[in-house]
Amino acid sequence: MDRRVAPRTVTKKARTQPAQSESPDKPPRARLLVDERRAQLLALGLSLFAERSYDEVSIDELARAAGVSKGLLYHYFPTKRDLYTAALRHAAQQLLDETQPPPELLPEDRARRGIETYLSFAERHGPAYVALMRGGLGADREIANILEETRSTIAQRILDALPISATPIVRAAVRGWIGFVEATALDWLAHKQVDRGRLVTLLTGLLVDVVGRAAITI
Amino acid sequence: MDRRVAPRTVTKKARTQPAQSESPDKPPRARLLVDERRAQLLALGLSLFAERSYDEVSIDELARAAGVSKGLLYHYFPTKRDLYTAALRHAAQQLLDETQPPPELLPEDRARRGIETYLSFAERHGPAYVALMRGGLGADREIANILEETRSTIAQRILDALPISATPIVRAAVRGWIGFVEATALDWLAHKQVDRGRLVTLLTGLLVDVVGRAAITI
DNA sequence: GCGTCTATTGACCAGGATTCAATAGCCAAC
DNA sequence: GTTGGCTATTGAATCCTGGTCAATAGACGC
Numbered sequence: 034m035d036r037r038v039a040p041r042t043v044t045k046k047a048r049t050q051p052a053q054s055e056s057p058d059k060p061p062r063a064r065l066l067v068d069e070r071r072a073q074l075l076a077l078g079l080s081l082f083a084e085r086s087y088d089e090v091s092i093d094e095l096a097r098a099a100g101v102s103k104g105l106l107y108h109y110f111p112t113k114r115d116l117y118t119a120a121l122r123h124a125a126q127q128l129l130d131e132t133q134p135p136p137e138l139l140p141e142d143r144a145r146r147g148i149e150t151y152l153s154f155a156e157r158h159g160p161a162y163v164a165l166m167r168g169g170l171g172a173d174r175e176i177a178n179i180l181e182e183t184r185s186t187i188a189q190r191i192l193d194a195l196p197i198s199a200t201p202i203v204r205a206a207v208r209g210w211i212g213f214v215e216a217t218a219l220d221w222l223a224h225k226q227v228d229r230g231r232l233v234t235l236l237t238g239l240l241v242d243v244v245g246r247a248a249i250t251i
Numbered sequence: 252m253d254r255r256v257a258p259r260t261v262t263k264k265a266r267t268q269p270a271q272s273e274s275p276d277k278p279p280r281a282r283l284l285v286d287e288r289r290a291q292l293l294a295l296g297l298s299l300f301a302e303r304s305y306d307e308v309s310i311d312e313l314a315r316a317a318g319v320s321k322g323l324l325y326h327y328f329p330t331k332r333d334l335y336t337a338a339l340r341h342a343a344q345q346l347l348d349e350t351q352p353p354p355e356l357l358p359e360d361r362a363r364r365g366i367e368t369y370l371s372f373a374e375r376h377g378p379a380y381v382a383l384m385r386g387g388l389g390a391d392r393e394i395a396n397i398l399e400e401t402r403s404t405i406a407q408r409i410l411d412a413l414p415i416s417a418t419p420i421v422r423a424a425v426r427g428w429i430g431f432v433e434a435t436a437l438d439w440l441a442h443k444q445v446d447r448g449r450l451v452t453l454l455t456g457l458l459v460d461v462v463g464r465a466a467i468t469i
Numbered sequence: 470g471c472g473t474c475t476a477t478t479g480a481c482c483a484g485g486a487t488t489c490a491a492t493a494g495c496c497a498a499c
Numbered sequence: 500g501t502t503g504g505c506t507a508t509t510g511a512a513t514c515c516t517g518g519t520c521a522a523t524a525g526a527c528g529c
Contacts, residue, residue, distance in 0.1 A: 113486065231468050239460070325517090
């Protein structure tokens with residue numbers, strides 16, 4: 034996570050390098066491709082917002098860390114919150130991608146594998162995962178939507194793999210189970226008291242219980 | 252939810268009412284008892300923060316809605332966030348109080364009753380409950396702590412009522428179950444697709460499943 | 470009525486989000 | 500290799516909102 038952009042586009046020619054010692058080390062304007070810069074800012078935002086809360090991270094800090102002017106941030110993201118939500122969306126998508134289990138596996142294995150990769154993601158990204166899930170920002174619409182969609186996508190994957198029809202109660206149960214997974218993942222990250230394998234086993238088995246009980250609940 | 256304080260302390264004497272038409276309707280300073288004022292501001296804060304996110308509600312708006320100067324808010328709450336957390340804490344405590352089931356009931360009935368009152372609370376307070384749970388504010392420490400303590404208290408209640416010892420995995424499972432309840436409650440509020448009684452039955456039965464499965468998970 | 474206590478005010482300040490006209494890399498055409 | 504144009508980038512100015520503080524004005528006891 035290098036917080037300073039390597040002025041690679043400059044190295045080609047290294048022209049207009051006045052070598053004036055006006056300021057100790059003032060890197061010349063680094064002009065990147067739009068996509069590169071956007072990706073850089075996104076990644077930086079993600080890493081900063083993962084460690085500290087939304088308004089503990091100022092635009093100025095963000096800009097300084099990126100080695101870029103404040104104005105440029107606004108060129109890429111119309112508002113601070115947009116940067117935040119974009120970063121969140123990015124992380125959420127990454128989570129969805131990684132936890133998509135190979136379709137050739139048997140249903141039970143798919144479930145287990147999905148849970149395993151989910152926990153891996155949580156463990157690997159630590160604070161970012163917490164930020165993603167606790168996502169809050171005080172019930173902000175946009176944020177809530179991102180989380181909502183993410184959960185919804187996961188729920189749909191599960192429902193699709195189920196041999197029974199997705200009645201409202203089954204659907205609710207699956208949503209609940211996702212809440213269960215999030216809660217235990219968070220708890221697990223915080224305390225690391227239970228063995229990872231046991232947790233996976235518990236979660237997998239529980240999915241069966243949950244769906245089963247939902248199906249027979251009158 | 253009247254957003255203007257009735258100047259009740261003034262009605263006693265109604266003195267120094269100059270009746271000058273200097274401004275259409277400028278209510279005289281209403282001097283309340285500290286506790287009253289504090290309670291009023293807390294309630295107002297809760298209602299506003301329940302509807303819109305933390306920084307969509309400005310101090311100015313809060314003050315205007317309370318019919319009070321900005322400075323007074325800061326007399327009662329050292330910071331905007333303090334007001335927010337105080338309101339949140341208040342709501343959380345209320346939730347805990349209401350969901351405490353009568354101790355004379357049998358364990359199963361206690362569980363059922365607790366869940367019922369929990370859902371009632373969620374239903375009755377609607378947006379406030381959502382704000383409480385989604386509470387985030389970007390993983391702000393203080394906020395997270397309030398939610399953490401609330402969940403922890405509920406978990407402890409359950410663990411105390413359990414006939415088995417609270418091993419780490421059982422503890423984790425109970426935490427997970429609480430996450431399950433929150434997720435389904437939120438979903439239920441949003442869609443109201445499943446019958447309340449069925450949901451209670453599902454949640455109650457699941458608590459048993461969860462604890463049982465946790466206890467036997469190797 | 471008068472003095473005291475303190476709840477309340479409103480003008481002020483500071484810091485951080487946002488805007489925008491001006492600047493400067495890079496590329497292509499000559 | 501110079502010139503012109505496109506646009507990524509800047510930084511100074513603005514605006515908004517959270518937070519401060521000395522001054523004001525209800526209530527109450529005397």
